[in-house]
Amino acid sequence: MDGISKYAMKFNKKQQSKVLEGDLTPMIDMTFQLIAFFMLLINFSEVDRAEEISLPVSELAVPPDGRPDYQIILNLEPGGNVIFEGQRIENINVMGPILNQEVSNAERENVAAADIAVVIRSHADSPTGLVQKLISKCQDSELQSFSLRVKEYVNQ
Amino acid sequence: MRIETDEPEEIQLNMTAMIDIVFQLLIFFIMTFKVVAQEGDFNIKMPLASQSTEQLEFEEPPELIRIMLRSGGQGKINTINVDDDIQAQTFGPSETMFAELTDYIERKLAADGDPESTEDTEVEFDIDFDLKYSYTVKAIDAVSGKVVNGKTKKLIGKVKFKNSANDG
Numbered sequence: 001m002d003g004i005s006k007y008a009m010k011f012n013k014k015q016q017s018k019v020l021e022g023d024l025t026p027m028i029d030m031t032f033q034l035i036a037f038f039m040l041l042i043n044f045s046e047v048d049r050a051e052e053i054s055l056p057v058s059e060l061a062v063p064p065d066g067r068p069d070y071q072i073i074l075n076l077e078p079g080g081n082v083i084f085e086g087q088r089i090e091n092i093n094v095m096g097p098i099l100n101q102e103v104s105n106a107e108r109e110n111v112a113a114a115d116i117a118v119v120i121r122s123h124a125d126s127p128t129g130l131v132q133k134l135i136s137k138c139q140d141s142e143l144q145s146f147s148l149r150v151k152e153y154v155n156q
Numbered sequence: 157m158r159i160e161t162d163e164p165e166e167i168q169l170n171m172t173a174m175i176d177i178v179f180q181l182l183i184f185f186i187m188t189f190k191v192v193a194q195e196g197d198f199n200i201k202m203p204l205a206s207q208s209t210e211q212l213e214f215e216e217p218p219e220l221i222r223i224m225l226r227s228g229g230q231g232k233i234n235t236i237n238v239d240d241d242i243q244a245q246t247f248g249p250s251e252t253m254f255a256e257l258t259d260y261i262e263r264k265l266a267a268d269g270d271p272e273s274t275e276d277t278e279v280e281f282d283i284d285f286d287l288k289y290s291y292t293v294k295a296i297d298a299v300s301g302k303v304v305n306g307k308t309k310k311l312i313g314k315v316k317f318k319n320s321a322n323d324g
Contacts (some may be wrong), residue, residue: 022173029234031178038185056293060300060308061196119197127231128292132317135202147197150293154193 050075050083056124058150068117070106072099072143076122080130092133099141113142121149198296200315218278218314221264223257225295227284233291238263254298261299261311278314 027124054073074095075083082089113128118138122131135146213324221240228234228249236247236257245260247253265277279299283292 010220022233024175028171028175028178031175031182034257035178035181035185038182038189042185042188048266056193056290058196058198058293058297061198063194063196079258094250124288124290124293125231126289127286128225128283128286128289131289131292132285136318139202144201144203146200148200148293148296149195149197152194 001113050077050121053077053121053123054125055121055149055151057153059153061150061152063152064147069115070109070111071117071119071121071122072102072138074138076120076126076130076134078123078125078127080126082134092130092137095134095137096140099138099143100109103141103143114144116143117145117147118143119147119149198293198300198315200317202316218276219268219279221261221279221299221312222318223279223281223295223299225281225283225287225291227287231286231288231291233287236295254294257295258302258311259297262302262309265311275313277312278316279312280316280318282318 006149073084080090080092082092082095084095084098089098103116106113106116118135120131120134122134131148138146219240221238224237224239225233226235226237232247233253236253238245238247238257238260247256247260250256268277281292281295296315299312299315301308303309
């Protein structure tokens with residue numbers, strides 16, 4: 001009897017070796033959700049907005065509803081430099097040919113000059129006269145529709 | 157003797173490559189993500205001089221309020237002068253001059269008694285060249301409306317700049 005029980009113990013101890021696998025499903029779910037979140041929020045239009053421009057703050061400005069058919073974003077620095085499509089133009093007076101080029105580009109896309117939305121992102125410390133000068137330059141190129149871009153005031 | 161079992165073999169997909177790519181995508185999006193403050197617009201119509209005179213012949217001109225923003229040196233605002241063809245008023249220099257301007261506009265629109273007066277009234281800004289743009293935006297804010305208990309009360313929607321920008 002002692003001998004039999006001895007062999008039985010041996011068989012009981014024998015176990016199959018298993019590969020340990022963690023359940024990756026929740027982690028993959030979370031990762032995909034994070035990717036979806038960042039994809040939705042990512043903004044590739046960084047070229048249009050110059051980060052060095054500190055916009056004035058406003059409580060009442062309305063966020064733009066949709067993108068117009070054709071828009072020109074002009075960033076104005078306090079010193080009078082205009083940043084347009086990542087390019088710094090050091091004198092407002094030389095904006096004419098650039099704006100005329102934009103107007104003809106828009107016309108090729110069947111957008112009239114009057115329908116082109118000009119977005120002015122001016123630094124809070126820029127003299128208003130420079131903003132008006134820039135608007136006047138745009139008017140010389142038949143542009144009429146202007147938006148003054150500001151930062152939305154967030155009540156803390 | 158080999159014993160055959162009925163249990164089907166478990167098929168295991170190799171997820172390693174997919175997880176690698178997914179993590180790389182995640183890192184890319186995290187690194188390129190920037191928290192940007194929400195931006196808004198004030199729309200201003202600046203019709204060309206020739207066009208505006210043509211329109212005047214056919215359309216009834218809106219009631220015009222002229223607001224002059226005067227600089228007091230170093231780009232800071234000194235006074236706000238308002239002229240609506242009936243009376244002229246000056247606000248400031250004070251901390252509350254923009255709130256006073258809002259109250260004036262609100263009183264004026266209420267006195268007209270016409271609910272459409274917010275649409276029929278236009279503000280023309282005449283601004284000193286060197287006045288900082290932030291004050292201009294404050295003034296546009298002041299005439300556009302006010303926030304009362306978290307709700308926006310709209311005042312004047314049509315805003316334009318006086319066409320002649322003097323080079324100061």
